[in-house]
Amino acid sequence: MRTALVLSLVLFLPTLARAEPAEAAVDIRGRFPEGVVAYVEADGLGDKVAALLASPLGQSIKSHPAVQAFHKSAPGLQLQMGQMFLRGATGRDLLGIFKAVAGRRVGAALYGKKKVLLVAHVEGEIVQRLLKAAETMGGMERKTVVAKDDRGPALWKIGPAFVGLDGNVLFASSVQALAESARTRSGGGLKTDGLQAARAQVGAADLFGYVDLKPFRAMLQQGGKPKDLGQAFFLGAFAHYVPKADWAGFGLSLKPQEGDMWGLSARGVVPLPGDPQQAVVKSFGGTLKPLPFKLPAETIGVLRFKRNLAALWENRDDLIDERGLAGLVEFETNFSNLTYMSFVEEFLPNVGDELILLGTRRTWKAGAPVPAVKLPQGALLWPLKDGKKFALKLQLTFNSLIGILNLQAGQEGANPLLMQSMEYNGTMIHTSRYLPAKAGEMDGRKNLPLRFNFTPSVAIIGDYLVLSSTSELLKSLVDLHGGAGPAPDRINSGLWLEPAALREVLKDNREPLIANSMLKEGDTRAEAEQKIDFALDAGRYLRSLSVTADESRAALGATIKAVFGPTK
Amino acid sequence: MHSELKPFTPSRAHPFDFGAAGHLWQRAAFGGSFDAITETAARSPREAVAALVDGPGDDPEERGLDSIWEAVLGGGDADGLRAWLIARQARCAHQVREKIALFWHSHFATSLLKVRKVDWMARQYRLFLRHGLGTFETLLRAVTRDPAMIRWLDNETNAKGHANENYGRELLELFTLGDGNYTEKDIKEASRAFTGWHILNDRYHFSKTLHDAGVKTVLGKTGPFGGDDVIRIALDQEACGRFLATKLLRFFVTPKPDAEVAASLGKEMRRNGYHLSATLKLLFGSRYFFDRKNRGGMIKSPIEYVVGAARAFQVKLDGGAAVPALRHMGQDLLAPPNVAGWPGHNEWINTASWLARVNGIRNLVTSPSVSLTQAGRALLGDRVPQTEIDRLQKSGASKRDLAHALLALPEAHMS
Amino acid sequence: MTVDRRTFLKGALAAPAAATLPAFFARALFAGEPDNRILVLVQLDGGNDGLNTVVPYGDDAYHRARPGVGVAAGQVVKLDEYHGLHPSLGGLQGVWDDGALGILQGIGYANPSRSHFTSSDIWHTASTAPQGRWTGWLGRTLDRAKGLDIPALHLDPGPLSLALVGERVVVPSIADAQRFVVRGNKELLASVADRARTGDALEYVRRSARQAYKTAARVETALKGGTGADAYPKTDLGRRLYQVARLIEAGFGARVYAVRLSGFDTHSRQKDAHAQLLKMLGDALGTFQKDLTARNLSKRVLTVTYSEFGRRVKENRSLGTDHGTAAPMFVMGSEIKGGLHGDHPSLTLLERGDLKHHTDFRSAYATVLERWLKTDSKAVLGQAYTPIPFL
Incomplete structure (x- = not known):
């Protein structure tokens, strides 16, 4: 237990006997040298997590039978003992420690293969107490001082990492030079255009990330163009622009919402070139209008694509690879044989610019025989x-x-x-x-x-x-x-899921799911039932889920939004 | 009765010990756990054999697997059915029934590749589970009426005046008598008796109008025989007992059965009305079965190897992964290679199949849930000296590699 | 149920113990045999356009029938004043010049099927009524050469070619020769197979295991340590033929290697697609032959290409060609008689718009069987066919 604790919480943190300066404005971004390949930053996670835990949703999860059962299990009890030990050492509970170490701004950057630098705005005192605790437990044997300044030791090597604490700024790196640089720098850093642009496009987020795609371009382009019409149609502008993009940005946000709900949204963006190719935008561009159908009862999900098939066809040479193109003509012939109309001359000019797929739960007549596997x-x-x-x-x-x-x-x-x-x-x-x-x-x-x-x-x-x-x-x-359905906002393509209906479909198929678990996992019936029922029950927290793609003049974005709520 | 078929009586020189009990589990079942073998070794051979052949009264694992039968069938996919069958072999307590069902599957050797209907194949396999330990006549009558068999051997096109001899031929050659024990004329005449045995609405259907009710002469008997008469006439032949006994001996005891033992066992089978559970009790309890020359000398089929490894190691088997792995190893359930079933023995092993075995098992059966020593003993009995396993354990290799090495021992592929 | 099947069963049941010779005997058998020749079979899947492969550029009828997809006379790799190779087959020029490339013209069969499926089955089973046939011509051949450990290897991610299905031989079909590599702790695995055993079957298993590890090690060294991979084009076919060359060199032991190049079903806008395919083919084959010579293996290897059918003479409205009939086959090797074998089928005397074959494909098979693999072709093909004098 001791080892586990030390490893999981404080392995890389040194003991420091340094005077602590007064809390001042802390600029962790300024500690990073230029030239990042990828960068991730979390901001204010401590308060967010605290609010989530205190919310009805957090309480509901805490009181879930499975969580309660975990507390009574051996690992659960071990965790509690660890918590008590840490409280004794720091005067804080686990959440308090999390807030002190990772609760404010934390940034991590990648500079190349195995070249990582991490800088965090921490509560220096708590970190020091943690380290002391770790040292008393014997987890710090491999600590050596590698740099000193006028106040004493300033950089340590602990295991594979170079670590230092400068007041309330903690830094760690796999490379000594990077750690040194973080120790001595202040101001500047992270000024790359792509990173700035990504930050602007992603907007406010609890977690922000940036990747310079230029080094990965060859890899991204390896897949080549879409192989057929279907791929080109569904992947849309992403297949065309992602391999050409200079960078990608992403953000993750956690926000309380009405009615005790919490929303988790993840957003990724890539830039559109200054002069986007008209052909591509014409084929895939535009935003969805409200659905001209009311959604049927127990709709599981709706998948919508705004696509101009005629424009796609016209620009197929640019959008589809050569072998795929050869297949297209065959498709065209088969299409006309089967449908008694020309695909190009009759069908394309008359087809609208959207494709909708929807799935619903099926209800079966009571009493009559039903399929063993009940598909939506x-x-x-x-x-x-x-x-x-x-x-x-x-x-x-x-x-x-x-x-x-x-x-x-x-x-x-x-x-x-x-x-x-x-x-x-x-x-x-x-x-x-x-x-x-x-x-x-x-x-x-x-x-x-x-x-x-x-x-x-x-x-x-x-x-x-x-x-x-x-x-x-x-x-x-x-x-x-004729009824009016949901109206998406500036969305080009999207999938909207109704977890409640989806859960009903899975419940309809509890037997096949149990069978699958028994045969694939080798479970007994009782074990399989427990697994499946737990998963179905856990699914109750998820209230809605959507995946959407959007576009502006400057960027192409994709967003996943999930809403969670407490269970009664 | 041949003296070799007399009951095995343990002696100081030939005790009924862990090795002998392990041999019984390997051959009559799909191998046992260390605990199960230890328990068996504490009984008398007669009790141990009876317990295995009769099986326990109630088996929660089997109830569990039976409870998902509809879901497996409802999925309509052949690999799902295969995974279900493999799960039964790995987990059902009445092991002998699962093993004899596999024997009958290879004996009747019907393939999904031609039948094309998973539920028909499922239904045929269930016949093997239901009647596998009963009398051969009941089983054969049911199999002859089984839609999958009727389609497999083209009996749908066997009609009065236009006999299709496929079923008649295989009945005599592969199912009952063996080559050389009938004439071409017997095949022609026997086939007439099965005219009109067709399928309607997915069930056996006897079409009176297409049936040839005339007088036939089959194997020396003359009369207006129907199919069941021909089955009975075939079963009356001395050759039938010998043929089936030889196949049972080749499956359970040795690739090269002694001809006199086979003849004697055949005689016993005819005497007990081809009753399989009686026959297997006699066979598994015999001196011949426990003779040292018949221990450890058979090459396991891929199913015996994989299922046996999971049972010895007491680990769960992922049916989804096991099915394709077994296919690579050369045994695709429901798709035997031809009408003669899996040839077995040396044919199981060549470079490609050996690599498929050793590479495949590494991901299917990893570290045992029991100690490596117990797992090794359950898998290998007394066929590998303990010093060898100790030496392995001292090699400093990882736990996973050690487990893998045990399963790669040539002895682990033998029973 | 075919007659072959019945015969097999009787044999199998009569002598069950003599099933297969253990691998180590087999190796001994073939090691002593100087004539361990190898056949490499290249399937052009989808129906290769023979007319645009070996182009009758000297024939006006060709240019008339193919104003859109035809190859201009000035572009071909000239073989003589009438025949030329498609310009993308430049990789074969050197082989042709060395006299190591033979072109069998006008190959086909009577009452040709235009179904990919049926016609492939016909080519693979060597029977024009393939329904119910379970075995391929090479499978039957290898059935006769008992005792080979791995008699043949199908290097392709798809299902095993029916040509290689036999009654008793089991031919592995793998995407990559890497499949023959042992996963896990190799030394430990080899060590547990090393101890001497008593008992025939156990000894057989032990020796098979050792054989398998040796083969795997040879394959691994052959693939890892091998040089010359860079000379091959960076295509699936190039990589597979390189692996074949290395496996032969390492003494893998297979007598037949089969590879497949797909995508020849060029119904529309075929020009670029077909050119690309032929370039893959020509470059890979040309490099392969050169490499075999460099490795001193060329005397032992014969390479043959085939496709289920050629394509119609007249192009279609989509600038492609539809399913046709007769087409040429390539045969390649230092031991063959290079050059053109048989006349180009007439472009004017057509059969329902298709080329008329003058040589049955089984004549080519019979030649390979009799004169290369030294097997009784009649036993494999069911009857005798006149050989083609390329061997």
């Missing part, structure tokens, strides 16, 4: 300029596709789909379903095979071409069309 249902929505024009061709295409599938099924003794077209609330819909399972197929099982999750269906709803994995979802989209 999904739909793909594509706006058209004139929906009516495509109605007949859509039906033909659907007929052809189901026909091809059935022909294949017939050859392999697999199960064919039965097609049906009908009018539903004024919209013509085309659906298909599997015949009920053969008697023998249900021998020795109560639940249906996987295929009964699917009743592939299509329709043109308003001006949207809609492909759905089930007829139920398609019908509910017919009903919900």
